[in-house]
Amino acid sequence: MIKKKMEEENRDKGMSKVVKTISFIIAIPIIIFGLYVILHGHLTPGGGFPGGAIIATLLALFLVAFGSYTVKSSHKELLSSLESLALVSFILLAFFGLGSTFFHNFLANTANIFGKSISYGVNNGYLPTGGTIPLMNIAVGFEVFAALSLVVLIMYTGQSGGGK
Amino acid sequence: MNLILHAPILAIAIPLLGALATPLLSKLGKTIRNLWIILSLLFTEFLVLILTYDVISNGIRAYTLGAKFPTDTIPTANFIPVRIILGVDAFSVFMALTSVTIVLIASIYSLKFIKERTKSKYYTLLLLLTAAMVGLVFTGDLFSMFVFLELLSISSGVLVAFYFHKGEVVEAAFKYIVISAIGGLMVLLAIGLLYGHYDLLNIAALANTLTFSFSDKVALVLLISAFAMKCGAVPLHMWVPDAYGEAPASISAVLVVASQASLYALFRISFTLFSALPTIEIVAWSIIILGVLSMFIGVVMAILQSDIKRLMAYHAISQTGYMLLGIGVGLAVIGNTNALNSFGVTAMEGGIFHIINHAIYKGLLFLTAGAIIYRVGTKDLNKMSGLAHKMPFTTIFFLIGALAIAGLPPFNGFVSKLMIYESVFRFNPLLSIIAMLVSILTLASFVKVFYSAFMGPKSKEYNKIREVPKTMIIAMLVLALLTLLLGLFPNIVVDNIINPAAHALIDQLKYVGGIL
Amino acid sequence: MINYFPFLAVLILIIMGLSAIIFKKNLIKIIIGISIIGSSVNLFLISLGYRSTGVAPIFTNAPKLEMVLPTPQALTLTNIVIDLALIAFMLSLVALVYKHYKSLDIRDRRLKG
Numbered sequence: 001m002i003k004k005k006m007e008e009e010n011r012d013k014g015m016s017k018v019v020k021t022i023s024f025i026i027a028i029p030i031i032i033f034g035l036y037v038i039l040h041g042h043l044t045p046g047g048g049f050p051g052g053a054i055i056a057t058l059l060a061l062f063l064v065a066f067g068s069y070t071v072k073s074s075h076k077e078l079l080s081s082l083e084s085l086a087l088v089s090f091i092l093l094a095f096f097g098l099g100s101t102f103f104h105n106f107l108a109n110t111a112n113i114f115g116k117s118i119s120y121g122v123n124n125g126y127l128p129t130g131g132t133i134p135l136m137n138i139a140v141g142f143e144v145f146a147a148l149s150l151v152v153l154i155m156y157t158g159q160s161g162g163g164k
Numbered sequence: 165m166n167l168i169l170h171a172p173i174l175a176i177a178i179p180l181l182g183a184l185a186t187p188l189l190s191k192l193g194k195t196i197r198n199l200w201i202i203l204s205l206l207f208t209e210f211l212v213l214i215l216t217y218d219v220i221s222n223g224i225r226a227y228t229l230g231a232k233f234p235t236d237t238i239p240t241a242n243f244i245p246v247r248i249i250l251g252v253d254a255f256s257v258f259m260a261l262t263s264v265t266i267v268l269i270a271s272i273y274s275l276k277f278i279k280e281r282t283k284s285k286y287y288t289l290l291l292l293l294t295a296a297m298v299g300l301v302f303t304g305d306l307f308s309m310f311v312f313l314e315l316l317s318i319s320s321g322v323l324v325a326f327y328f329h330k331g332e333v334v335e336a337a338f339k340y341i342v343i344s345a346i347g348g349l350m351v352l353l354a355i356g357l358l359y360g361h362y363d364l365l366n367i368a369a370l371a372n373t374l375t376f377s378f379s380d381k382v383a384l385v386l387l388i389s390a391f392a393m394k395c396g397a398v399p400l401h402m403w404v405p406d407a408y409g410e411a412p413a414s415i416s417a418v419l420v421v422a423s424q425a426s427l428y429a430l431f432r433i434s435f436t437l438f439s440a441l442p443t444i445e446i447v448a449w450s451i452i453i454l455g456v457l458s459m460f461i462g463v464v465m466a467i468l469q470s471d472i473k474r475l476m477a478y479h480a481i482s483q484t485g486y487m488l489l490g491i492g493v494g495l496a497v498i499g500n501t502n503a504l505n506s507f508g509v510t511a512m513e514g515g516i517f518h519i520i521n522h523a524i525y526k527g528l529l530f531l532t533a534g535a536i537i538y539r540v541g542t543k544d545l546n547k548m549s550g551l552a553h554k555m556p557f558t559t560i561f562f563l564i565g566a567l568a569i570a571g572l573p574p575f576n577g578f579v580s581k582l583m584i585y586e587s588v589f590r591f592n593p594l595l596s597i598i599a600m601l602v603s604i605l606t607l608a609s610f611v612k613v614f615y616s617a618f619m620g621p622k623s624k625e626y627n628k629i630r631e632v633p634k635t636m637i638i639a640m641l642v643l644a645l646l647t648l649l650l651g652l653f654p655n656i657v658v659d660n661i662i663n664p665a666a667h668a669l670i671d672q673l674k675y676v677g678g679i680l
Numbered sequence: 681m682i683n684y685f686p687f688l689a690v691l692i693l694i695i696m697g698l699s700a701i702i703f704k705k706n707l708i709k710i711i712i713g714i715s716i717i718g719s720s721v722n723l724f725l726i727s728l729g730y731r732s733t734g735v736a737p738i739f740t741n742a743p744k745l746e747m748v749l750p751t752p753q754a755l756t757l758t759n760i761v762i763d764l765a766l767i768a769f770m771l772s773l774v775a776l777v778y779k780h781y782k783s784l785d786i787r788d789r790r791l792k793g
Contacts, residue, residue, distance in 0.1 A: 049757065049761060080187060081187070081188065081191075084184055084185070084187045084188045085188065087184040088181070088184050088185050088188065091177065091180060091181045091184060092181075094177070095177065095181075151768050154772075155768075155771070155772060155775070307755055307758075311758060311762070314762045314766070318762075318765055318766060318769060321769065322769065325773065328776055330780075331777070331780035331781060334773055334776045334777050334780065335777060337773055338707075338770065338773045338774070338777065341766065341769060341770055341773070342701075342710065342714065342770070345714050345763075345766050345770070346701070346714065346717070348762075348766075349714075349717050349718060349721050352721050352725075352755075352759060353694075353721050353724065355755075356721065356724050356725050356728060356752075356755075359728065359751075359752070359755075360728040365751075
């Protein structure tokens with residue numbers, strides 16, 4: 001039974017040529033849509049977590065279309081480092097507000113990046129507002145992408161990583 | 165930057181930062197990572213210590229996340245607290261002190277105990293667990309209590325399943341995580357019920373405006389049963405022997421403190437939120453009955469075990485029963501000021517002191533069991549014998565731990581058990597007699613363990629056994645010294661730390677006034 | 681009575697999920713039961729904030745009407761993430777159990793008293 005499994009995995013070259021081409025083509029709109037959802041998290045529904053989940057479907061798509069033979073396990077180290085880096089930047093962003101309190105929005109209403117101040121009331125959404133919130137959304141988005149891709153990859157290829 | 169002002173949130177954020185940066189730092193080298201971990205834990209311990217000193221002298225400290233200055237709890241535009249608020253009072257800081265100390269000692273112990281290849285994952289999870297525990301006891305907000313509770317159960321679940329190449333370990337972790345998940349969902353349901361009625365999630369604000377309608381009582385029942393599930397009280401204790409028995413030994417020591425964190429949540433809910441409930445006696449009596457059942461069934465099942473860690477796990481169930489009994493008695497007399505002043509406060513002090521005592525001596529016992537397994541390689545009591553000749557330090561530490569758990573002077577178990585016996589006797593003599601009986605049975609089972617594992621002739625296979633490495637001995641030595649110190653000079657701890665903690669629980673108005 | 685329909689659905693789903701956890705013998709079905717209870721608690725949280733004349737609580741270009749409560753939506757989002765992590769962990773544990781014992785029946789070993 002173990003031998004049959006190994007043969008099957010060697011033959012897992014993915015699906016047909018049409019699917020491979022289409023998956024390349026559709027990857028670009030998925031990335032752009034995912035980045036749109038992440039970046040506009042303070043104006044429209046979405047934000048870090050759903051946007052990251054959208055981009056993580058790319059890895060699942062590549063796994064199914066290309067077979068586990070092509071998606072190598074060296075990607076696991078890269079994804080793990082990306083996840084840690086994004087999480088550390090999230091916590092450091094929270095630390096920077098420590099002048100008044102933790103998580104304080106130190107970029108709101110200043111002239112820095114993402115710091116434009118707007119008048120009160122209902123309006124069309126302006127992108128460069130919101131202070132630290134879009135930056136945290138970006139960090140969370142990358143982290144969710146890395147984490148979910150890692151989970152899908154480990155579950156599919158069945159390596160020695162158990163939980164988390 | 166005023167360190168004391170920001171200490172509550174830093175005590176949560178520093179382990180979190182440590183946990184998330186450990187995978188990155190482990191690429192740079194082994195010593196940098198070990199240094200980073202020990203430094204983060206030491207800094208957290210320092211923060212909790214200065215916070216203890218500050219809260220005992222000055223009262224409750226509140227901290228608002230994201231406001232202009234830390235005590236800005238009610239913004240000028242509204243009348244209810246809007247942001248996430250941390251509320252640190254004497255009971256919270258006491259639990260945080262026990263937890264961080266035990267985690268620090270366990271992580272020093274694991275420097276040699278865990279194999280090198282898996283160390284960075286282990287330490288990441290351990291630091292996450294510390295952050296979750298400190299967050300759970302510091303928060304003043306029901307929903308963040310739920311979030312930290314789930315983080316605690318997931319990270320401890322992964323740590324229980326650490327040796328996942330063995331089959332029984334995976335089953336034990338599965339049982340643990342299923343029960344934790346159901347408990348967590350029940351907590352969320354209760355939080356939803358309370359939120360839907362009052363539009364408030366802050367504990368202090370809820371304590372002000374709670375009217376005890378039917379849905380609130382349903383929420384209370386759900387919360388109490390969910391937290392009792394998580395700390396191993398008797399009707400739902402099936403996960404305790406498996407999880408404690410199959411986890412690595414230092415993780416079993418940390419699991420003790422993690423279960424006590426859910427005990428903290430139980431008491432916080434019943435005292436601060438619901439202590440003005442007219443029928444609080446029913447709640448108190450159900451807590452007392454759970455405690456007595458846990459004590460009795462725990463110790464009876466412990467005598468029958470032949471695996472050293474499962475035996476200690478059953479004892480953990482029975483000691484949790486002591487804590488429930490002590491504080492349940494305090495809850496039962498909370499309306500009656502006369503009885504409260506005479507024995508209620510002593511009962512609660514006994515229960516709370518038992519929390520830290522249990523963490524210390526149960527941690528010591530689990531670490532010695534780990535030392536035995538590290539050198540000998542088996543967990544079965546029937547197969548070991550005569551280890552006292554080869555491992556003298558471990559023998560002494562085990563003896564200290566066993567005497568402490570049985571309640572003999574001059575160790576710390578004696579002091580807290582005496583307080584519980586005296587005060588419970590004046591409440592209801594039958595409960596006190598059951599407690600003493602359980603204590604005798606505890607002593608009996610540990611005599612059995614000591615005799616079969618350490619005394620007796622040397623077994624022939626164990627000629628090559630040496631003593632365990634020095635870092636493990638240092639960790640066990642610290643715990644043994646703490647046991648002795650707390651037993652010989654209990655007044656220092658009881659008057660300065662435990663008494664304010666008990667009063668902080670009883671005095672609901674002080675909590676509310678300190679935060680709002 | 682029609683106003684209370686979401687809460688009735690929550691109650692029915694919780695009973696179904698609990699009976700799946702208690703009475704079923706396959707590990708995967710137990711996990712599905714936990715997932716059902718999680719979804720029902722999410723439904724309960726969202727339906728707490730419903731106002732019958734409300735619109736979605738988005739500030740951009742908002743019409744001048746009352747909005748549905750946004751706080752339970754934040755609670756629900758957090759709960760979805762937590763349940764995701766729990767179920768991913770439980771599924772990988774079940775995969776490991778299968779690798780060790782070749783069977784997913786809880787009667788074979790001493791699982792789940």
